[in-house]
Amino acid sequence: MSQEAIDQFLAWLQADKDRLLLVGGLPLDELAAYAAAHGFVFTVEELKARQALVHLVEGT
Amino acid sequence: MLQSLASLDGHTLILLCLSLGIALAFEFVNGFHDTANAVATVIYTKALRAGTAVVLSGLCNFLGVLLGGIAVAYSIVHLLPVDLLVSVNSNLGLAMVFSLLVSAILWNFGTWYLGLPASSSHTLIGAILGVGLANAVREGLPAGAGVNWHKAVEVGLSLFISPIIGFVLAGGLLLALQRLLKNPALHRPPQGDAPPPPAMRAALILSGLGVSLAHGSNDGQKGVGLIMLILIGILPGVYSLDADLPSRETAAVRQAAARFTDYFDAHRLEIDKAYAKGTIRELPEKSSAVNCDVHGAVAASEAIQHQLALYESIAAIPAGERWELRTDILCLDDAARIMQGLSGNAAERSEIEQLRQTLRRPTEYAPSWVIMAVSLALGVGTMVGWKRIVVTIGEKIGKTKLSYAQGASAQIVAMATIGLADGLGLPVSTTHVLSSGVAGAMAAHKSGLQMRTLRSIAMAWVFTLPAAMLLGAGFFFLFTAWL
Numbered sequence: 270m271s272q273e274a275i276d277q278f279l280a281w282l283q284a285d286k287d288r289l290l291l292v293g294g295l296p297l298d299e300l301a302a303y304a305a306a307h308g309f310v311f312t313v314e315e316l317k318a319r320q321a322l323v324h325l326v327e328g329t
Numbered sequence: 330m331l332q333s334l335a336s337l338d339g340h341t342l343i344l345l346c347l348s349l350g351i352a353l354a355f356e357f358v359n360g361f362h363d364t365a366n367a368v369a370t371v372i373y374t375k376a377l378r379a380g381t382a383v384v385l386s387g388l389c390n391f392l393g394v395l396l397g398g399i400a401v402a403y404s405i406v407h408l409l410p411v412d413l414l415v416s417v418n419s420n421l422g423l424a425m426v427f428s429l430l431v432s433a434i435l436w437n438f439g440t441w442y443l444g445l446p447a448s449s450s451h452t453l454i455g456a457i458l459g460v461g462l463a464n465a466v467r468e469g470l471p472a473g474a475g476v477n478w479h480k481a482v483e484v485g486l487s488l489f490i491s492p493i494i495g496f497v498l499a500g501g502l503l504l505a506l507q508r509l510l511k512n513p514a515l516h517r518p519p520q521g522d523a524p525p526p527p528a529m530r531a532a533l534i535l536s537g538l539g540v541s542l543a544h545g546s547n548d549g550q551k552g553v554g555l556i557m558l559i560l561i562g563i564l565p566g567v568y569s570l571d572a573d574l575p576s577r578e579t580a581a582v583r584q585a586a587a588r589f590t591d592y593f594d595a596h597r598l599e600i601d602k603a604y605a606k607g608t609i610r611e612l613p614e615k616s617s618a619v620n621c622d623v624h625g626a627v628a629a630s631e632a633i634q635h636q637l638a639l640y641e642s643i644a645a646i647p648a649g650e651r652w653e654l655r656t657d658i659l660c661l662d663d664a665a666r667i668m669q670g671l672s673g674n675a676a677e678r679s680e681i682e683q684l685r686q687t688l689r690r691p692t693e694y695a696p697s698w699v700i701m702a703v704s705l706a707l708g709v710g711t712m713v714g715w716k717r718i719v720v721t722i723g724e725k726i727g728k729t730k731l732s733y734a735q736g737a738s739a740q741i742v743a744m745a746t747i748g749l750a751d752g753l754g755l756p757v758s759t760t761h762v763l764s765s766g767v768a769g770a771m772a773a774h775k776s777g778l779q780m781r782t783l784r785s786i787a788m789a790w791v792f793t794l795p796a797a798m799l800l801g802a803g804f805f806f807l808f809t810a811w812l
Contacts, residue, residue: 271522272373282722289722297720314372314379320720321369322729326771328764328785329446 271315278309341563344423348559351430353706356552358437359449360390360710361717363548366763367541368715370736375524376533383715386541391708393545394553394700400754401547402554403693407480408457413464414659422562424808425460429555432456432800436793446785447793448758453551454484455797463802467809479666487755491746492765492786499742499766500773506734507774516774518730525733532737539744544759545707546751552703553695560699561655566648569655571694574643578690582658583637585687589661590630592681593623596668600624609667626664629657633688643691655692662689731767735774739766761786 282289292300297313304311337345367390368382377385406414413425433449433456440447458476465475507516515529524530560568574582593600600623603609609623636654640646646654662685669681743763750757765786768779 271375272519273521279722292722300720300722316720317715317718318369318372318379319729320718321365321715322373322731324365324718325369325764326729326731326767326779327446327781328760 271311272319274304274309274311275316275319278304278307278311281307281309337564345559345563348426348430348563349556349702351434352552352555352559353702355430355434355437355449355453355555356549356703356706357710357713358434358441359548359552360387360707360712361714362437362441362447362449362710363544363760364711364714365718366760367544367711368537370731370740371533371537373731374519374530374533374733374736375522376530376537379715382537383712385538387708387712389538389541390545390549390711391704393542393547394549394704394707396542397546397550397751399550399553399693399695401550401751401756402557402695404480404484404754405453405457405551405554405756406558408454408477408484409461410474410477413461421464421809424805424811425464426555426559426562427808428460428463428801428804429453429456429558431804432459432797433555436797436800440793446788448760448789449548450488450551450756450758451789451793452797453555454488454756455794456801458794459798459801459803460805462798463805466802467806479670484756487750487753487757488761489790491750491757492761494746495739495742495762495765496769496772498746498769499738500769502738502742503734503770503773506738510734515734516732518732529733529737533733533740536737536740536744540740540747540759540763541711543744543747543751545704547747547757548759549700549703549707550751551756552706553699556699556703557695565652565655568696569651570643570646570691572642572644574691574694576642578687579637579642581687582691583634585684586630586633586637586661588684589665589688590627590634592668593626593630593664599671600668603671608671623664623667626661629661629664632657633661658688658692730776731771732774735767735770735776738770738773739763742766742769758789761789 282292292303295303297316301311301313301316364383364386367386368379371377371382372379376382409425413422433453436452436456437447437449439445458481461476463475465471465473510516512526514526519525525533557568600609604623633654636646636650636657643651665681665685665688669678669685672678672681740763743759743766746762746766747757747759764779764782768782771779
């Protein structure tokens, strides 16, 4: 599911500020594992690709 | 080269290694600064796996520097006025080189560390303009004499227009693709783990690699230009002229100088009139730089012919005399540039341009080891950059989407625009071209105008350019007082 799973995971995080704070400092592999444990399956590379796209769109 | 290194004293050797290290670090930082842009589309669309995309992008950056030529490199170098370029083997020249390097790397690395939008092209060009202007202030010259404004306007226009071209053409290409390609899957963001349809996948991969190739060519040459300034400044006897220039081309340089002697002799009256009218201005006498003016053109031209008549090739010229020949070539070229601007005849201007290119040939070159070192720094920097991407979980990351067709449109246009700039010898901001291409494709798809892209591009002009100019000027004053 990858990118859709990232969307769903972000929506799930944003629904609860405590969850968002909890993952704020996690290394990427732990973040992906945390997401997988809650049913959102994506890889670290897919998450980085989404961040790279943000850089591309923002021109940074 | 090793022989010349052995003849250096310890202090100069340290200076050389330090400055080469900083210049290569600038390229390395440039590589990892831009990785995300180069590979974002192909990885996000699953056209390629991340590891494969990053390695291929690094290789294409490497090849881009190797195959890109040196026209952009010398476009950057010639932002500085010829008076400063011919004094580059002095302490003033060393202060110039170090100011450029330190300001460029500090700003590039600092903005990356702080997550601020920046453009390495604006940084480097700002630092060069700052150093040129600071030198004019230091010499008591008018600000207009501190920078080669003709070149600065050319480079400024290139930086300004290229994102607009990217925006308009990528939007236009997307609209064309929407009419031609009716498969709705091509106009949606990627879904699931499936790769794009085969033809679109090929287009995404090839254009993505093309962007990396063009990036390597344009951005790599900025580093090549910097390194040539360093080498000419620290080892003028070895690097001030291309010792490998074939005898045939050396003879062509001599012939070009002879043609200029005839030209300046034939236009003596017009030159005197231009001085009298103020069209050509006399510059005040300077303390540290060589005086290059139109009055001295014939003497410089005759000196070039005399030197090249004595020796069959550049390699045969003793190291101590090469610097004078380089100075004469640059002074004559600058005088010819002024005359080219005065000429009202297009055919004559074109002929002068061709003669100038021939004349400058021994001074505009880069040894293969320099190109190889920059290629490696940029290539490795690109590969490392992917590992250094820091994910910031937040609202923005959740809203960003890109369809296959939008990604391909932006990449194809960016590849063509940067490639065209390479061909014209003009520097562009690869990040700005690619991002404005994405913005154009999004606007055409009615996904809205990306204000964040506009803000980043505006920041480079109103923030990075002045900041780099101030840093360049500040370090120049500091280093001239210190060296």
